Amino acid sequence: MPLSFDLRWPFHKSTSGADFWVLHADIRLENSVGLHAPVAVNLSATVREVMPSLEACDAEAPVINTLRKEVDRRQVEFLKSGKLVPVNFSSRHYDFKRNKWVFGKASDEEIILMIERKVYWQTRLYGGPVWIGDPTEALYVETSPVHVVELARKLADQELITLEGEWVSANAALMAQAERFEADMRAALAELESKHAFERKTSTVDL
Known part of the structure; x- marks a missing residue:
């Protein structure tokens, strides 16, 4: 899906007293009717230790790729108006043995x-x-x-x-080949929406 990322620098220390830093961002689904996902990127203390700095020059690439991975994993829902959703920027995507970010090797x-x-x-x-x-x-x-x-x-x-x-x-x-690309986008969005609709239904039943 075509995405754009609006990162609202800088990171700031959590006001809740927790040991993490927060960066607000908005992920926009392009070629849609205003669908977007406002998120709060929560950077853990463990990741903070391996970051050269929290400035955009050092943090932008891993932040964008963390958000992109969450979209690929269907963890982010796009709505016309949505509430802020927390996204963990944790050590899950960092290989400490090789000292590098790892988001998945593509063929x-x-x-x-x-x-x-x-x-x-x-x-x-x-x-x-x-x-x-x-x-x-x-x-x-x-x-x-x-x-x-x-x-x-x-x-x-x-x-x-x-x-x-x-x-x-x-x-x-x-x-x-426009129809192929447009169909791929529609299919990906439908799959994402179906997942979140199912989760909302399940949550309602559990209540």
């Missing part, structure tokens, strides 16, 4: 699909060209920006995109 096929979707949606919503050398996205799929660009060349060879360095322009052949 080359999955990365190529990510590139296709990114280029389609950004071109569709905002125009191009599209930057595919984003270290934050490379971190999310546990690879390097260089490898992402290498995989993009396969799409260029199929004449789906035009590649210039780390920048991509969508060709007509890619944009002609």
